[in-house]
Amino acid sequence: MNERRQFSRVLFSCPATLCIDEYKYQCQLLDLSLHGALITKSDSFLVPIHSKAVLSFTLPDSTVEIKMQVELCHVEQQHAGLICEHIDIDSISHLKRLIELNLGDEGLLHRELAHLIHVPE
Template structure:
């Protein structure tokens, strides 16, 4: 199977919370990237109901919270893979720094940020309706 991932995953274990329509589910963050996350929800998994889903977690030993608007991309048992649609500027700044520290290579970070900007620019382009 060909790897389609364009963003490096950072293995980061942390308690997280998935929320939707006023409900929330505890889960465990397995890994994260600039464009998504993989979590494990062991019970009371969220349904496929409509409405925005949000994933939030705190950075280790700090009061810094990262919150992402997400969409379920895939599910394999208790593991849920999410695509990030939006992150507030503070969360994006902390996430960028986290990725920078974990990649250890400024060139890789620059490439990922460039790809993120290109992806966001493409998704905001108007399309012709049929």
């Protein structure tokens, strides 16, 4: 399989909430990147691809909440993939630190941040 990801993913499991309009879906975060997340889904998860939502989760043993506006990009049997469309400065700061600690490669993280900021023409 040809890997097309441009952003490194880190395994990170914690409870999360996906809000779509007035519906709140409780899920489990499976992994994270600077550009999205993978969450669990149940059989009752009947959300169309390209739906807009807000993913939020609290870092374990803290009061730090990370929120990101996402788009549902794929749904599999037991999980769903989300693309981050917008994230506030506080949330991206915490997310950056979380990924930095889990990647163990600060240079790679800075290259990925630069890719987020500078879109090729």
